[in-house]
Amino acid sequence: MGIDYVPHTIESNQVSNQQKGEISGSTLNNTAEVHVDEITTLYAAYYFNDNFYGKAGVIQADVLTKEVLGTGGVYPNAEIDGMVFAVGYERDLNAGLFVRLEASYMDLDGVTVTNSSDTTKSVTVDGVQGYGAKLSIGKSF
16 A cells, blocks of 8 residues: 655646627636646555566546636636556665666546636546656665
8 A cells, every 4th residue: 555646736838818808899818727736646556476566546636727817707626536557567676775667557537617707618627548657766664
């Protein structure tokens, strides 16, 4: 059993556009970006032998919306959940050190947030999947 925590925020690029206001006819400036924060994974590992292992877990993160909309509306922050699966190889080295190589697959659930000033407008994040690999060098205590 273990916990994996990402101590930094992942930030998207900022996007912007201009729209003509439906009622006022004036130009409205909009900017938006998304931050993913507090990425935490709870997992269980199973060692097939001394070196090879499999890992499965649940992942949770906060999705922070960062927008400035000409209408004054905002989108709320949300929590997103998912699953992670991994396989890896671990080898002990001298002086209590180890090296670990791992390949993983992550699949996050979808989430929909609705604009606070116009409930007919919403944003949906869905189909977030990814592959990863990591090399770790550590010391056993």
